[in-house]
Amino acid sequence: MSPKTQTIKTACPHDCPDTCSMIATVEEGKLIRVAGNPDNPFTRGNLCRKVAHYEERVYSKDRLLYPMKRIGKKGEGRFKRISWEEALATIAAKWKTILAETGPEAILPYSYAGTMGVVSMTACEGRFWNRLGASRLLRTICSSAAEAGYSYVYGWAGGMDAEDFANSKFIIAWGTNLSSTNVHQMPLVREAQAKGGTFVVIDPFKTRTANAADLFIQPKPGTDAALALGMAHIIFTENLHDEAWLEANSIGWREFRDNCAKYTPERVAEITGLDAETIVTLARRYATEKPSSIRLGYGMSRTANGGSMIRAIACLPAIIGAWGKSGGGLLLSSSSHFPIDRQAVKRPDLVPLPGEPSCRDYGREIPRAINMNEIGRVLTETQDVPVRSVYVFNSNPVAVAPNSNLVVKGFEREDLFCVVHEQMMTDTARYADILLPATTQLEQLDLMRSYGHLYMNLCLPAIVPLGESKPNLDVFNGLGKAMGYTDSVFDDTAEDVIRAAINVDHPFMEGITYDYLLEHGFAKLRTESDIFVPYKDNPVFGTESGKVEFYSEAAKRDGYSPLPEHDAPAESAEADPELARKYPINLLSPAAHHFLNSTFANVESLMKSEREPRIWTNPQDAQERGIEDGDTVKVWNGRGEVQLSAVVSDHVKPGVAWSPSLWWNRDSPEGRNVNVLTSDRLTDMGGGSTFHTNLVQIEKLAVAD
């Protein structure tokens, strides 16, 4: 290695369960390459296709390098360079006017997980916005339905150690496409298979993950609650449940058992479209080939009945007494295992000072909350306090939010003062009045938790910021000062935030200090055993009763059935036959292999691999419409219309189509991606997104002669 070559320990910041430990190689100040850190037992030295050539993204021609102000029409993308001083002063002046005239709830931060950093995401969602008293954003686009469904059973707390799947005899990947979305989980699955274990995939689409499965089960979308309750019924009737464990650790299991009796194999077969035999075999094997485990994804919960589906599936490991034993249980998310000091990071104590405009002027104790899935409606419909300004960071709503024709209409509003802080000239950035350049993770200091494993990573900056780009925290500190706030919190550095975050008295954090992380880069939470086995001895769950709640008073209070049930998702043939006659195809729109939501969808090599905006349709549906493989098709419903290239394939069953997310509007035919079709209806629980519950019609696009 030449003396001018340096290696720096960092981690991938993107919204993915794997959160890989990375080593960046820098030569003369330039990022040459990134590699997976071979010392991390989960990363194992490998990066996914998307991140393996991260230098392509860091030095992308789309990078924003200077603050700019709009000089063209909204969305046109014409800007003029300005200084940071002018940018911050313009924003502060505009916001002070809005504060005086309408109050701080007229200002809406819109952000998600463009970076998952404790500094750049968690701290920046709180702090400045709390002090301003702005509208709160309900960050529901991804995981909230699943969390709500899971919580009724267990209270919210994590699950299995991802590394413990290697010790399972029977693994179900249920509604998650691990080979694309959780790549580093797959070697652990293969380890289990090599030891004789069975790997099952349950998905309405034959995914890459399904290709690695010993058993692939393809139910109709939105019917998994029926499948899980049917499995439970078989387990109870064949006496395969663990009665001693249920007696000691749960409430309501007998009522649950009795209620499951209506989910007979025949009825479940009818609902799911599976053979009764398949359902019975799956239940028996799951209950007897122990230890058995379930990897549950957030993906499938983005269905109108997603909360109920997750709730029903979550009951299964408790029935068979899978918890507390290595290789058994379930993993939805590991994020709640990380005991960081959220108060110190987010600073909920910061509020507008007495006499300053606040939500109290509207009779509210805390600022009103806006569901991010409804951003289109919120920006276009009358509100008691109108949204007059939106500040977007860590997100690209014009491309990623559902019902996007309405989202665009909102962002087109001439009277909406729109600030976007971004790394790239995204579809959303084009709508900014003031556009601010953001650093990438390679240019900033941060701390990463993970929602897929138990390793914490310190990310050191590898290169100096490109152009005049700045990290989120620096911008919020600058905005705090421009607003005239004198609170010392706006002098905090990223290192201050990280040190405060990990300064907790918790056994999982023993010895994980800033200095330890500086030296080692990453650390696994210090759980009792190297492989964490939750709910081992006399477990206490996070529910009101402290037990697993098959019967949930909390659910009942919230207006749901106290016992898990299957109900057909809204906007399905069962729930709305009239709509289904017009739009007979159920469109699923999950993660693309080579993109991460809309991130990486501007990296040329990855665009090439993803080919073009496509839709998978069954040969029977295609034939009925005269569609051949490769044809351009028009896909539409009451919300809008897009053009996609057809892949005629039996990877989907008749009546179902699949279009991965997400191409930029910029690179989509007629400037519109699949989210024109997706619904802004919320899930049954948790106010989540419903990217998989959309009825559409498809036809071959007539070629003009």
Ligand SMILES: Nc1nc2c(c(=O)[nH]1)N[C@H]1C(S)=C(S)[C@@H](COP(=O)(O)OP(=O)(O)OC[C@H]3O[C@@H](n4cnc5c(=O)[nH]c(N)nc54)[C@H](O)[C@@H]3O)O[C@H]1N2
């Ligand atoms: N390559 C890549 N990786 C990613 C992402 C990405 O966009 N691309 N996104 C990241 C993010 S933000 C997240 S939240 C995670 C999501 O990761 P996953 O949880 O794996 O989510 P998806 O791939 O969106 O959806 C998973 C599967 O759910 C299936 N599905 C849809 N409806 C149903 C149903 O009713 N029942 C069942 N059983 N399955 C159903 C879809 O066909 C899909 O294959 O991945 C992260 N990783």
Ligand SMILES: Nc1nc2c(c(=O)[nH]1)N[C@H]1C(S)=C(S)[C@@H](COP(=O)(O)OP(=O)(O)OC[C@H]3O[C@@H](n4cnc5c(=O)[nH]c(N)nc54)[C@H](O)[C@@H]3O)O[C@H]1N2
């Ligand atoms: N049709 C369909 N739509 C979907 C989904 C789907 O499955 N189907 N998935 C949904 C899901 S699960 C999710 S999580 C959402 C995700 O939606 P988003 O959170 O909007 O995710 P991305 O598209 O990855 O956009 C993140 C943006 O943040 C920027 N960014 C990254 N780091 C930083 C930083 O440090 N500072 C600033 N200021 N910006 C930064 C990136 O450049 C990128 O443009 O999309 C949802 N949309």
Ligand SMILES: [Mo]
């Ligand atoms: Mo997500």
